[in-house]
Amino acid sequence: xxxxxxxxxxxxxxxxxxxxxxxxxxxxxxxxxxxxxxxxxxxxxxxxxxxxxxxxxxxxxxxxxxxxxxxxxxxxxxxxxxxxxxxxxxxxxxxxxxxxxxxxxxxxxxxxxxxxxxxxxxxxxxxxxxxxxxxxxxxxxxxxxxxxxxxxxxxxxxxxxxxxxxxxxxxxxxxxxxxxxx
Numbered sequence: 001x002x003x004x005x006x007x008x009x010x011x012x013x014x015x016x017x018x019x020x021x022x023x024x025x026x027x028x029x030x031x032x033x034x035x036x037x038x039x040x041x042x043x044x045x046x047x048x049x050x051x052x053x054x055x056x057x058x059x060x061x062x063x064x065x066x067x068x069x070x071x072x073x074x075x076x077x078x079x080x081x082x083x084x085x086x087x088x089x090x091x092x093x094x095x096x097x098x099x100x101x102x103x104x105x106x107x108x109x110x111x112x113x114x115x116x117x118x119x120x121x122x123x124x125x126x127x128x129x130x131x132x133x134x135x136x137x138x139x140x141x142x143x144x145x146x147x148x149x150x151x152x153x154x155x156x157x158x159x160x161x162x163x164x165x166x167x168x169x170x171x172x173x174x175x176x177x178x179x180x181x182x
Contacts, residue, residue, distance in 0.1 A: 018046070023061075025050065026073060033079070034058045042067035042085065047075065047093060054079040057099075064106070071095075072126065087119045092126035092144070103136040125160060127179075134169075145175060 010030040018025045021038040026048035033055040038044075042063030050071060052059050057080035063069050064086035072093030081097045083089060086106035097103075106119040120139030124130070128142050131150040142148065143160030152169040161178065162171035 014050075014052075036061050036077075039063070041065045042069070044069045044085075046071040047073035049074045050077075051075070052077045056080075060084075067105075085122075088121040089124075090122070091124045092128065094127045095124055096129040098130055098132040098134065098150070100133040101130045101136070102134075103130075105138045107138065145178065147175065 010032050011028060013035055014029040014031045017035050017038060018029060021040045023038065023040055024045040026046065028048060029046060029050045032051065032053040036052050036054065037058055037060040039062040042065060044061065044063050059077050059079060059081045061069065062084045067085040068088045069083060069085040071091045072095065074093055075091060075095045077097040078099045080100040082102045082104070084104040084106065089103055089105050103122060105122045107117055110117055118138050122136055122138065123141045125142055125144035125146065127145040129147045130136070131148060133151045134148045135153045137153065137155040140154045141157045142154060143158055145161040146158050147163045148154055148169055149163065149165035152165050153167040154169045156168070158164050158169060159171060161175045163173050163175060164170060165172050
């Protein structure tokens with residue numbers, strides 16, 4: 001199959017899946033490989049040129065009842081990524097999401113009996129890159145242009161234009177060059 005036919009096929013599949021699940025979308029969304037699992041029980045909106053690549057493992061996008069997932073323009077999500085908004089997940093434009101990343105604004109269950117389930121909004125700024133297997137916890141805020149290293153766990157706030165790594169993720173160096181990654 002030529003790349004033009006494959007791109008057109010990915011566009012048609014994306015538009016059909018989004019419409020079937022009540023997902024608002026901008027122009028030219030596309031799926032390369034397997035389409036994502038979609039569960040929209042709240043509000044889900046993706047911007048222009050939103051793309052998911054899933055050759056081996058499907059990605060998943062979900063909103064709980066009343067949850068809001070807002071994704072900016074030119075966002076790329078790789079295979080196996082999971083994004084779940086029980087309250088609110090906002091992802092800026094020009095964001096790259098690596099294989100196996102999990103962005104969830106809820107713990108889904110109590111950690112301590114009687115303590116309740118932790119739920120808090122997540123904000124991912126423009127131009128962020130979440131590398132392979134990053135975990136973003138409820139209440140996290142990631143500043144513009146920040147790169148989060150593979151396998152890191154993000155909780156709390158990361159400043160803009162840094163490389164962050166670790167568990168929990170901490171800035172390890174500044175990024176001096178500014179610009180768009182995609």
